Amino acid sequence: MSQSAVAYSVQQSVASLIMHNPPVNALGKAVRVGLVEGIEKALADDAVKVIVITSDIGFFSGGADISEFSTGDFEPNLSTVVLHAIEQSTKPVVAVLPGPAFGGGLELALACHYRITHKANKVGLPEVNLGILPGAGGTQRLPRLVPVQQALDMVVSGRPQSVTKLPSVFAEIVDSVEQLPAATQTFIENLDLTADIPRTCDITVDSASFDPALFEQYAEGIKKQARGFFAPFNCIKAVQAATELPFPEGLQREGELFLECMQTSQARAQQHFFFAERAAGHVQDYDKSTPVRDIKKVAVIGAGTMGGGIAMNFANAGIPVTMLELQPEALEKGLSVIRGNYERTAKKGKLTAEDVEKRMSLLTGTTSYADLADVDLVIEAVFEKMEVKQAVFKSLDEVCKPGAILATNTSTLDINEIAAATSRPQDVIGLHFFSPANVMKLLEIVKAEHTAPEVIKTCMQMAKIIRKVAVLVGVCFGFVGNRMIEAYGREANRLMLEGATPEQVDKVIYKFGLPMGPFTMGDMAGLDIGYFVRQSRKAFIEHDPSYCVVADKLVEDGRVGLKAGKGVYLYEPGNRQPIPDESVLEIAKQEAARLGIEQRKISDQEILERCIYPLINEGALILEEGIAAKASDIDVIYVYGYGFPVYRGGPMKFADEIGLDKVLTAMNKYREQLGDYGEAWFKPAPLLEKLAQQGKTFN
Structure with a gap:
């Protein structure tokens, strides 16, 4: 198969438009052009009866290519050209979603006439996180397919939804991704090609299905959490337009509200931050050839608030942790606090009782440094005094195996001085967690004078495993x-x-x-x-x-x-x-x-x-x-x-x-x-x- 952005093929009267734009099928110019050309080609071919739009990379589409925001080149326009061509197609268009559809990716699916996916899949409209709103008809089509309150929740929060909570959006939801090809074939075979094509744009929102005061109440309800943000309130106005205006006028109103968002300092800031977070992972200190060390077993020195929180990160990721405290009472208290944290989370319905026991089973305690002989990474989280930390690192240097990474959670102290207490400064690094360590997303990774590139690379990659956003910094008082x-x-x-x-x-x-x-x-x-x-x-x-x-x-x-x-x-x-x-x-x-x-x-x-x-x-x-x-x-x-x-x-x-x-x-x-x-x-x-x-x- 050709690896163009959209591959076109015809089989048994079905034209397949298969998007291939790794890693997430962003709807860049090449994909938009490929979709329009594919639709035109299929419509011109009398042998084609049905059109399928899908992907071969496990992601349906992650949405717009936001790097285009800075170039201003949006042609062909996703909303007025691409999605209009799909929705107005005189032949049925079926979107088959093997993986997530976010933002413009979901808007693309909503413009198709039928949608098929599998139970484990998620979709969403996260544009609000970029300071904007769905600008390709998402705010107009979604309320025509789901209850207005649900559409508001999705558009205003930007949170992804399980497809199982959107039965009215999908013609079919199969049990697994492997069943999609056969299910699609059966669905197409059973299509009545003489029936009217169901276009989302033709649906009218039933005004009796929601309280007229809903939009005002919704705006009032989000006031505190959306403090300082502009886009959430325009999102509400856009969804409201879908309930009050015919589709073409609603689409126009959405466009006006989208442009209002785009011109704000909030949108510029949020889009900057989107790229900043991704850029933080690109550092000059190592390259593709730099090896990575295995982190299969971790130790944490100190079972207090910080040590316990750090340990939870690894247990949550399925990595065994040994916690060291010299006093048995302190150790027992630390493990008890962790259990309490997990049990409170379980009470809120975010963990099962089995999850709690599984995570606790990964945590063991010790009062002896000798029990840390086989760990791959040890993180010190003791009192913020240089002499105390140096004593800990001297002990670690004596018992830890060669190649073990020795990390300090210090928030201010000179890591070069700490490393000097060992015979292996190349293995010493700062891993500065923020309190509460099991909640806060940031991890400041501090490279000391002699820290080896492979230690830096290992820790940067490890941060992703424990779901932290890592930023690499140098040594000075307080770091950054x-x-x-x-x-x-x-x-x-x-x-x-x-x-x-x-x-x-x-x-x-x-x-x-x-x-x-x-x-x-x-x-x-x-x-x-x-x-x-x-x-x-x-x-x-x-x-x-x-x-x-x-x-x-x-x-x-x-x-x-x-x-x-x-x-x-x-x-x-x-x-x-x-x-x-x-x-x-x-x-x-x-x-x-x-x-x-x-x-x-x-x-x-x-x-x-x-x-x-x-x-x-x-x-x-x-x-x-x-x-x-x-x-x-x-x-x-x-x-x-x-x-x-x-x-x-x-x-x-x-x-x-x-x-x-x-x-x-x-x-x-x-x-x-x-x-x-x-x-x-x-x-x-x-x-x-x-x-x-x-x-x-x-x-």
Whole structure:
């Protein structure tokens, strides 16, 4: 068979159009042209009675080729040319789906007259995740085939659906993919070729089948979760158009709403992030010839919150884990917490009782390093102190087999120093999981000075197995994420000294799009964590007597956050809702007076600029130093690790969007306004200055 984008063949009066555009049959120009030509050829051939559109790669179609968004070459247009030709075909068109159909792929199937698939298959319209809506008739055809509420759920959430939940979409759903060829042949043989062709566009949505208030209620219901996003609300309007307008006008309305989405900063940000996430996996540190080590057995040192969460990732992926704690009680408690986590998940219906037992059976505990002699990978998750970690690695070096990967979960410490405690620095790497480790998608993989390329490659591939998004970074204090968050937290604390209230700062940052502000985040994580880090970095901060002084006083007074019932805020037992505390403002006032800092009213705009712009500036320094290979890697770290809003694309993309000259001007303004403090902390990174002056962007 010819390996063109769409292969055409005729057999027993059936014309088959077989898409072949690996890896996911993206509907690029060649596929669109092939489909139109195939339909025209079949219609011109009197011997052809039925047309089949299918795929030979196990994926029906992953949808539009979004790299075309930047070129603007959409001809032939998927909606008005390709799908119109298919739907208006005078011969029946059958879509046979051997695998998933997403976005434009599902829209293609919906434009066909009949659809056949198998029970294990999934379909969906995920365009909302790119800041847009289905723009090839998906919002108009789907509500004509399924209940309006179900169509709204699919279009607005973007989540894939099992085909078994869409019986009205498919003419036939067989038990397995292997049965598709025979089932298709039987279906075609039984087709009444004299009957009218069932075109989705000819169906009218029954207005009595849904509550007229549905769309308004739906928009209200998603307000909180869709905060900051534009596309979900246009998705609702598009589905509503399908219930109110004839198909051609509905299609036109969909197109208008699609263009509105495309012109937003949210769409640009979300599409940037789509590519950034994929680009994070492409690194220069190894190539195809670099070997990979087998990871069949893992050990985790430390059975606390972090160690337990890390262990769960591997058990979830079916990989046996040995957990080491020197105290039997701590080990028992750690395994018990993991069981509790799994049982709570089972209660929610997301795991079966058998799943819980299967995963627990993969977890074993030990109090002896000798039991780690045969593991392929060991991850240390103990107290964040250099001497403690070096002692652990010295023990691992003595017992682990040659070729075992020795990883540390440190979030700030120098991995080169940790590696120096072993005789095999080439096998040492950082695997920085984010808390809770069994939930958070990000994994910062930190290459040390001597880490071997095959160790890096093995860990990057291992991340996919445990369903993490891996970003490769270099060694410096805090790596990428925590090094940048230092600037953000520092400014929030300084703003409190200058007169802003914690709730004002948190409100500004929440409104910007983060899930919580810096003071709420500090209380949730525990203020003592930052305190211990500051104690270990006195040389870095001693020139600034104002550095986090209020936070230090709170910790020294036992106010370490939510776990103590009081931190920056107060908390009622069993309630995570922060309660503002006037006494904290009094401490800030006293410290400001002691330091000669005049308190004043601070605008929301200044708060936003002083928290976010230094974070961006630190990102520029990180790029200059080569700690991150590309700006988009920083964006991935911040969206997945710190809750930076994806509709802003990450901090570096946000800077690109508003203009680097704006960031530079603000940095210089605060550098001048804030005296010695400004000179110390608001000096623009040379890369920021250079790119701003050249009118360029980070990405």
